[in-house]
Amino acid sequence: MAKPFASSTDTAAKEQTLEVLADGVYALTADGDPNIGAIEGEAFVVCFEALATPVAARKWLARLREHTDKPVRYLVLSHYHAVRVLGASAFDAETVVSHEITRDLIAERGKQDWESEFARMPRLADGAESVPGLTWPTLTFADRLTIDLGGDRGDLVLQHHGRGHTEGDITAWLPRQRILFAGDLVEAQAALYTGDAFHREWATTTLDRLKALGAEQLVGGRGAVSRGRTEVDAAIEQTRRFIQVMLDEVGSVLERAGTLKEAFEATHAALVDDFGHWPIFEHCLPFDVSRVWDELSGVERPAIWTAERDQEVWAQLQG
Numbered sequence: 001m002a003k004p005f006a007s008s009t010d011t012a013a014k015e016q017t018l019e020v021l022a023d024g025v026y027a028l029t030a031d032g033d034p035n036i037g038a039i040e041g042e043a044f045v046v047c048f049e050a051l052a053t054p055v056a057a058r059k060w061l062a063r064l065r066e067h068t069d070k071p072v073r074y075l076v077l078s079h080y081h082a083v084r085v086l087g088a089s090a091f092d093a094e095t096v097v098s099h100e101i102t103r104d105l106i107a108e109r110g111k112q113d114w115e116s117e118f119a120r121m122p123r124l125a126d127g128a129e130s131v132p133g134l135t136w137p138t139l140t141f142a143d144r145l146t147i148d149l150g151g152d153r154g155d156l157v158l159q160h161h162g163r164g165h166t167e168g169d170i171t172a173w174l175p176r177q178r179i180l181f182a183g184d185l186v187e188a189q190a191a192l193y194t195g196d197a198f199h200r201e202w203a204t205t206t207l208d209r210l211k212a213l214g215a216e217q218l219v220g221g222r223g224a225v226s227r228g229r230t231e232v233d234a235a236i237e238q239t240r241r242f243i244q245v246m247l248d249e250v251g252s253v254l255e256r257a258g259t260l261k262e263a264f265e266a267t268h269a270a271l272v273d274d275f276g277h278w279p280i281f282e283h284c285l286p287f288d289v290s291r292v293w294d295e296l297s298g299v300e301r302p303a304i305w306t307a308e309r310d311q312e313v314w315a316q317l318q319g
């Protein structure tokens with residue numbers, strides 16, 4: 001029997017939990033839905049990720065406002081994906097920060113990604129009509145940007161570690177508190193979405209650099225907060241293994257001149273026991289395998305996902 005498309009039938013509300021990770025450092029986790037965060041400076045707040053719509057973002061801001069009423073000076077976007085950026089207008093942020101490539105990707109494929117993601121995850125698109133348009137970063141950088149939080153609060157370091165989940169992911173790192181907001185570069189007990197990824201770089205140098213920070217707490221893109229070096233390293237290594245298994249399985253099917261469908265089935269079989277029960281596993285895997293296939297076939301940059309292409313790949317692999 002054909003599986004329902006992506007997360008189109010996953011409509012039950014998820015419980016959101018606001019966690020205080022250190023003085024003035026907040027994470028909102030959501031049972032496998034996208035995580036977000038906020039860091040309090042002396043006179044302002046830095047928000048990390050914007051959710052999918054202003055309606056969804058306002059619910060998060062209402063929770064955050066129970067802890068601080070400082071204005072949002074910076075809204076940091078870890079990457080360009082619609083469910084992470086289209087709620088931006090609710091923050092009234094002075095500055096919207098991203099990697100320079102993220103800005104280019106929004107210009108190149110932001111509209112298509114919006115349509116694709118809202119059709120894949122209708123539950124996250126709560127209040128879709130409140131999105132005023134694409135979100136445009138107003139401050140971009142290539143390698144690193146440091147925000148002085150003021151007082152004795154230390155720095156917040158925004159950093160690009162190489163290509164990974166997308167071409168332009170950045171993380172937010174608090175060196176003093178040793179807390180890392182990793183965006184979708186790391187998932188803790190949630191399946192990976194890799195449809196726009198650079199798998200070989202992600203699984204090697206990018207994760208190596210991120211791991212070398214030595215975080216004591218890590219907020220991944222989805223899933224619970226990892227606490228302590230053991231949990232942090234486990235989340236990073238689980239992410240690496242998921243990617244490596246896909247590379248191995250798809251690579252061996254390509255080597256014997258097999259088909260994309262065979263690559264999907266082999267990858268599914270190799271991952272399902274360990275990862276099949278995690279959020280969005282069945283949703284992500286066709287798009288993931290399709291991109292691994294392209295990458296290993298020499299397609300340098302990910303093909304743009306459109307609502308139509310989503311349906312074609314789904315019908316071919318999960319239908």
Ligand SMILES: [Zn+2]
Pocket residue numbers: 079081084165184193
């Ligand atoms: Zn993403």
